[in-house]
Amino acid sequence: MNSENVVKNLRALWRTDRLIAEIRMKHMLVGLGLRAFAALIAAFGLLMLELAAYFALVQIWSAVSAAAILGVVNFVIAAVLFVIAGRPPAGRELELANEIHGSAVDALQIEARAMHSQFLGMVQHPLNSALPLLLVPLITIIVKSLKKSRAAPVAAAAEQT
Secondary structure (H helix, E strand, O other), rough: OOOHHHHHHHHEEEEEEEHHHHHHHHHHHHHHHHHHHHHHHHHHHHHHHHHHHHHHHHHHOOOHHHHHHHHHHHHHHHHHHHHHHOOOOOOOHHHHHHHHHHHHHHHOOOOOOHHHHHHOOOOOOOHHHHHHHHHHHHHHHHHHHHHHHHHHHHOOOOHHO
């Protein structure tokens, strides 16, 4: 487990999430603008249909058919704009950002699994992690005590003679 890898993957994850959000927001704004324009054209179409009904009452045939045709054309244009606005965002940027996002999440999961296994190893066998740290000082203490214990009988024998 490396904390630098975790930080690097978290930064990549944050940046790609931000990039994905920006791409989706741009797409939503364009779609919203097109939908608003389509709603405006639909309102004009409705107005033309109402105007057609008015002309139908006032005059018969000529002005009515012109207003009705114009109203139908406005509705067709509005429908085409709604279809265009409803398309999913297609772009290389979004695919790339999703790919980087997935790889960053995978790397974070691998780091989390490594950290989890290290933690479980430490909890299940605490001496395995502490033994290498304690082994060298313990050996030096034993060697020093053996040297002292050998030196003590030699000094005692020298004093007796």
